[in-house]
Amino acid sequence: MKSAIVWFFGCVTLLAVSMALAREAKDGKGKPDVYAELDKAPEKARNRANPLENDPDAVAAGRLIFEDHCAGCHGDNALGGRKGPSLRAPEVQNATPGTIFWLMTNGVVRKGMPVWSRLPEPQRWQLVRYLKSLGVVPAPAVKEALTKQ
């Protein structure tokens, strides 16, 4: 019984340390431009066209997927949140649909964004349509909008 208690508290301590380490990793002091990962998309992925470009329901469906899976980190209006950057920055909005799709699929695992290949391909394309429909909000306007929230 005694050893079980020791093991239990050992596990709890390790869990706490892991959470602290995760926090430290996320702080990412001195990290480079958060949008730099977009430039790493291979040419072939970058040039992929959105097969749902003309689907009239894609934006509405993409909005629901965004609310379910993305808003927690990137904010309700995609202006950025506690964990994720604004998706309405020119770097994202001017990227090709293929680039955004590639980033979603692969994530930025070392910087805290999980891979989203768990979402079926058509749903990722619906999400791309929604994101592209939001339009650019420049950084100063993002700051102002976040202050108002």
Add this chain to the structure above:
Amino acid sequence: MKLFRRGSRFVLGVFFLALGNCVPSAVAQESPYFVTYDHYLEEPGNLEIEYSSTFGTERGGNNFHSYWAEFEYGATAWWTTEFYLDGQTTFHDSTVFSGFKWENRFRPLQREHSINPILYVEYEDINGTDKTLKEIVGHDVEADFLESNAEIRREHEREVELKLILSSTVKGWNISENIISEKNLSNEPWEFGYALGVSRPLSLKALAKRCSFCRQNFVAGVEMYGGLGDRYSFGLKDTSHYLAPAVAWNMPNGWTLRLSAGFGLNDHSHKLLLRWGVAREINGFGGMVRRFFGAKS
């Protein structure tokens, strides 16, 4: 004892009710597997709480109902850590606490590939009454469960389990293979097992409206798992194997319900393992804990 069981059910009910109403939830996209792991880790900072049960038949003995609570936390996007508490009721016998398990899953590769490996390490501190059958290894067979709880609870097992999880997603289909090895830290040989799973959402495209029963919310699949003997007697002799169709229902209110019926494939297997589980994901749990302890967000 009856009062204790009623009390614990009441506490469990209140706990899940509170969980349902008081914390921000995230809509999960869970696979239907109970035994097989795919390569998707918990989202960083999120905590998933799950309660699962297995009802198993026992020829020549008493049927049983085992259950476990899982607390799965996404420490980072490449590391998920999970804590389990296990218990079981053997009919016409008794209800016992079986022990705890602590597992960690690591994603070594940064990007998606056609086959994605995940490394899995688990420590188990359980007694002989563990009947969760979350993995089948070595020569685990139905006859192991014939002894009474009073006898087998005296056995104390400390085990380390290692898994290599290989998983791919192609055109909406997830195909996962787990290679399992387990070692009792007392002087016992390494035991081996496997788990395979295939699953797919019923619809790949999302509808432009919220709905509970749309096909996109259901993921159906099948898993197969069993033992492969141990270091000294590797192979299929005296091992048990199961085939289990399974389905997950990811509800838009953040709850996930999973069901599976596992059928024994040979005489050493339990005839039926009926499993069900309910899970809820808490969005930004890590941040809530940090703010509770006074950290600035």
